Amino acid sequence: MSETVVVVVPDADILASTVAARLVIRIIDAQAVHGTASVVLTGGRVAAKVLRQVRDLPAAAAIDWSRVDLWWGDERFLPSGDPDRNETQAREAVLDTLPLDPARVHAMPASDGPDGDDADAAAARYAAALSAAGLRFDVLMLGVGEDGHVASLFPGHPVLEKEGIAVATYDSPKPPPTRITLTLATIGNADEVWLVAAGPDKAEPIGTVLRGGDLPAARARGVRKTLFLLDEAAASKR
Numbered sequence: 620m621s622e623t624v625v626v627v628v629p630d631a632d633i634l635a636s637t638v639a640a641r642l643v644i645r646i647i648d649a650q651a652v653h654g655t656a657s658v659v660l661t662g663g664r665v666a667a668k669v670l671r672q673v674r675d676l677p678a679a680a681a682i683d684w685s686r687v688d689l690w691w692g693d694e695r696f697l698p699s700g701d702p703d704r705n706e707t708q709a710r711e712a713v714l715d716t717l718p719l720d721p722a723r724v725h726a727m728p729a730s731d732g733p734d735g736d737d738a739d740a741a742a743a744r745y746a747a748a749l750s751a752a753g754l755r756f757d758v759l760m761l762g763v764g765e766d767g768h769v770a771s772l773f774p775g776h777p778v779l780e781k782e783g784i785a786v787a788t789y790d791s792p793k794p795p796p797t798r799i800t801l802t803l804a805t806i807g808n809a810d811e812v813w814l815v816a817a818g819p820d821k822a823e824p825i826g827t828v829l830r831g832g833d834l835p836a837a838r839a840r841g842v843r844k845t846l847f848l849l850d851e852a853a854a855s856k857r
């Protein structure tokens with residue numbers, strides 16, 4: 620049975636270092652069991668902070684980075700290298716400094732990629748790659764939007780009803796309007812789902828979710844564990 624755990628720490632900086640430390644240990648443990656580790660990254664402000672902390676942790680030296688698969692939960696469908704792409708931000712925060720195997724860094728396609736600006740084709744390409752890799756994730760991290768969105772799954776948006784592994788979404792309320800996102804079904808394949816939120820703007824959605832309200836963030840659940848990793852401000856309305 621899946622367990623839900625809520626961890627609250629004093630502030631956003633401590634949250635970033637706590638999540639980074641957990642992530643490093645989780646990757647080390649996954650590699651001990653499977654030989655590899657499969658991690659799904661999120662975009663957003665807290666994610667960049669976490670990744671910068673990973674780089675500075677001495678224990679990260681115990682990871683064989685060449686045997687880590689990195690995926691993304693969602694992407695802003697923009698040209699490669701655009702500063703607003705979640706991939707670009709993760710690369711700048713840490714990825715470009717780690718000895719990763721480029722073939723294991725599975726960024727979502729860009730709008731100037733092999734499918735051009737056809738977001739549906741780009742999402743189908745990513746879904747095929749995920750499917751070929753077996754859809755196994757040790758950890759899947761998600762930021763939480765002020766409106767309770769996770770990945771690019773916005774409340775009340777038709778994308779929530781789309782079926783598949785990864786799908787394109789249009790008319791997102793948060794720019795840019797065109798995005799690619801994992802579906803809730805795919806998110807639900809992860810062994811552990813970590814919802815990471817910091818700051819007073821996240822207090823309302825987090826409070827709603829922890830009281831059992833219906834938001835996309837409430838529907839993201841891990842197979843074995845769902846972890847809410849919060850700072851005190853984000854946890855203040857629960």
Ligand SMILES: O=C1O[C@H](COP(=O)(O)O)[C@@H](O)[C@H](O)[C@H]1O
Pocket residue numbers: 661662663664665666693694695705761762763764765769770771793
């Ligand atoms: O646009 C996005 O926003 C959410 C939340 O970002 P935050 O800066 O408010 O933490 C993020 O989780 C998602 O990956 C991203 O595409």
